[in-house]
Amino acid sequence: MHLQVLSSGSGGNSTLVRAGASTLLVDAGLGPRGMSERLEQAGTSVRALEHVAVTHGHLDHAHSAGVLSKRSGAVVHCVEALMNQPALARATRFSTLPVGGTRELAPGLALSSVALPHDAHPTLAFKIEHSDERGKRRAVVLTDMGRPEREVARALAGAHVLVLEFNHDRRLLDEGPYSAALKARVRGDRGHLSNEQAATMLEWLAGPELHTLVLAHLSETNNRPALAEEHARATLERLGLAHVRVLVASQHEVGPNLEV
Numbered sequence: 202m203h204l205q206v207l208s209s210g211s212g213g214n215s216t217l218v219r220a221g222a223s224t225l226l227v228d229a230g231l232g233p234r235g236m237s238e239r240l241e242q243a244g245t246s247v248r249a250l251e252h253v254a255v256t257h258g259h260l261d262h263a264h265s266a267g268v269l270s271k272r273s274g275a276v277v278h279c280v281e282a283l284m285n286q287p288a289l290a291r292a293t294r295f296s297t298l299p300v301g302g303t304r305e306l307a308p309g310l311a312l313s314s315v316a317l318p319h320d321a322h323p324t325l326a327f328k329i330e331h332s333d334e335r336g337k338r339r340a341v342v343l344t345d346m347g348r349p350e351r352e353v354a355r356a357l358a359g360a361h362v363l364v365l366e367f368n369h370d371r372r373l374l375d376e377g378p379y380s381a382a383l384k385a386r387v388r389g390d391r392g393h394l395s396n397e398q399a400a401t402m403l404e405w406l407a408g409p410e411l412h413t414l415v416l417a418h419l420s421e422t423n424n425r426p427a428l429a430e431e432h433a434r435a436t437l438e439r440l441g442l443a444h445v446r447v448l449v450a451s452q453h454e455v456g457p458n459l460e461v
Contacts, residue, residue, distance in 0.1 A: 203220075204218050204459045208230065211421070215229050223306060224245065225254060225310075228255060230263065236265045271291045278298050280325070300316050310329070313329075318348055319347055331461070344368075359408060360406065361413070362461045366394045373428075399429070413446045414437070434447060
């Protein structure tokens with residue numbers, strides 16, 4: 202199984218997963234042209250998509266899901282409440298995701314969902330598991346979470362590759378240009394994880410299987426890659442996992458193709 206972040210941030214989020222003969226897109230937050238370009242840069246195309254899993258209804262995650270389904274015939278996997286949302290309404294095939302359950306997408310490929318505290322209800326994190334003759338590999342995509350929760354970490358344990366939100370630095374947010382209301386939303390229990398909160402989730406999530414950590418959904422206004430990486434590396438070192446590869450996902454460039 203391979204994972205590749207196509208885009209990450211408030212301008213649009215999307216992660217490509219290739220497992221055996223199956224191709225899964227987690228979120229489609231760029232416009233149709235942008236999604237097509239990023240997929241081509243990753244060495245594939247819209248027509249190759251078989252599954253699109255949507256974490257929640259905010260447009261920076263759902264923008265092109267319906268259009269991509271219409272163009273490729275891919276199944277859109279989402280909670281029932283999202284099926285009539287305009288961004289998804291053009292989809293040709295739907296599959297209702299059970300919150301907190303597991304769906305087999307193909308032989309040996311399973312998608313599990315866990316509910317997150319966020320101001321789009323429900324918002325999901327995904328664990329993607331692929332089994333073949335070499336064993337089972339796990340990738341986790343967890344962004345858009347307002348506060349750390351141990352139960353979420355327990356449900357998502359065992360990742361070999363972890364994509365985890367490090368949204369904002371508290372000082373930069375407090376001193377930055379956002380309105381008071383927007384600052385309150387971001388730092389609230391249904392907003393986004395600060396670097397410190399993300400480090401707490403990392404401490405609960407990271408296990409001996411973890412070999413790659415991708416810092417995701419960084420705010421270009423309220424965070425800096427070096428600050429997020431500092432918190433992540435300090436946590437990994439404290440856990441005895443200093444060998445884990447740490448990458449920062451980009452809003453503007455396709456990330457490396459990671460073997461899970």
